[in-house]
Amino acid sequence: MKKLFIPLFLLILINCDKSGNQQEIKSDLVEIISEDKSMDMNAPPPPPQEIPVNAMVSTKAVNTEPKSSPSQSNNVIVKKVIKNGNLDIQVDDIKKAHQQVNEIVKSNNAYIQTERFTNTDIDEKQFFTIRVPHKNFDALINSFSNGIGSILSKNIASDDITEEYTDVSIKLANKKIYLEKYRDMLRSAKTTKDMLEIQENIRELEDEIDVAEGRLRFIDDRVNYSTLNLMLYKEKVRSSATSKIGFGNRFGDSFTEGWNSFVAFFLGIISLWPFFLLIPIVILIWKKWRNRKKKE
Numbered sequence: 001m002k003k004l005f006i007p008l009f010l011l012i013l014i015n016c017d018k019s020g021n022q023q024e025i026k027s028d029l030v031e032i033i034s035e036d037k038s039m040d041m042n043a044p045p046p047p048p049q050e051i052p053v054n055a056m057v058s059t060k061a062v063n064t065e066p067k068s069s070p071s072q073s074n075n076v077i078v079k080k081v082i083k084n085g086n087l088d089i090q091v092d093d094i095k096k097a098h099q100q101v102n103e104i105v106k107s108n109n110a111y112i113q114t115e116r117f118t119n120t121d122i123d124e125k126q127f128f129t130i131r132v133p134h135k136n137f138d139a140l141i142n143s144f145s146n147g148i149g150s151i152l153s154k155n156i157a158s159d160d161i162t163e164e165y166t167d168v169s170i171k172l173a174n175k176k177i178y179l180e181k182y183r184d185m186l187r188s189a190k191t192t193k194d195m196l197e198i199q200e201n202i203r204e205l206e207d208e209i210d211v212a213e214g215r216l217r218f219i220d221d222r223v224n225y226s227t228l229n230l231m232l233y234k235e236k237v238r239s240s241a242t243s244k245i246g247f248g249n250r251f252g253d254s255f256t257e258g259w260n261s262f263v264a265f266f267l268g269i270i271s272l273w274p275f276f277l278l279i280p281i282v283i284l285i286w287k288k289w290r291n292r293k294k295k296e
Contacts (some may be wrong), residue, residue: 080165080219083137083226085156090233091149094124097232101128104143108136113227126232137226144230152233165219172212179205 091097105112110132118125132140145151182202189195 077162077166079160080162080223081134082159082161082219082222083134083156084159085137085141085154085226085228087141087144087154087228088152088231088233089144089149090152090235092234094126094232094234097148098126100148101144101230101232104140105130105132108140108143109133110136110140121236123236124234128228128230128232130228130230131225132228134224134226137228140228149232161219161223165216168212168215168219172209172216175205175209175212179209 089097102112110130112128113131114127114129116127118127130140141154141156145154179202182198182205186195186198186202189198
């Protein structure tokens with residue numbers, strides 16, 4: 001019995017040690033967990049993550065970009081530029097060049113405003129005033145410069161009239177405001193004198209508004225359609241027959257001019273007749289003075 005009791009006692013001791021160790025381990029784990037929690041609570045916050053430079057730039061671009069309001073978009077000033085040009089081209093055949101001009105004008109959505117032709121013994125000239133949309137002006141000039149003939153002269157000018165256009169527009173808007181105020185005053189006018197004065201002011205404002213609107217329409221037309229003054233020039237080759245005829249005409253003209261010069265000289269002398277009457281008197285006085293000197 002003693003032999004059986006001793007092993008059982010040993011087993012009970014071992015089990016007690018294990019349970020005690022497990023309880024100690026559990027208590028230790030609880031303390032560690034609580035310490036970890038306290039450490040987490042007292043620990044400083046983690047550093048912020050670095051933001052890429054591209055992301056920062058894009059964010060700034062989005063945040064700092066000004067939002068355009070309808071009033072700001074309406075206050076944008078549109079440039080008003082008038083472009084004009086003068087182009088003189090020497091050609092071999094006026095008729096052929098005229099056809100080329102019509103084709104170029106048509107292809108650039110332009111139109112011929114005026115056209116004039118002169119023909120002399122020396123040369124032939126064809127004049128055009130062409131109106132072309134502003135965006136096609138340079139293309140029109142390049143088309144005329146290539147293939148029609150030799151350029152004698154070329155002059156292109158641009159006139160910026162944005163300031164004038166803006167000034168006229170602002171004054172026009174103010175005048176329309178005053179016009180509405182005068183019309184309101186006319187409705188509430190009580191005496192005939194006041195009505196007549198207000199009507200006179202309204203008439204003057206309406207005239208000024210018509211003038212301003214006409215000026216704006218003129219500027220818009222000149223801006224939207226540029227003007228090109230084109231001249232086609234052809235020098236004539238003189239033949240022997242033409243030269244003889246030309247010499248005869250020049251000889252007759254010279255003879256006529258000489259006769260006219262002689263007649264003018266003769267008439268000029270006649271116009272001096274009062275001075276001719278003084279000549280005998282001067283001679284008579286001179287002779288008397290000379291005879292008196294001889295007697296002395």
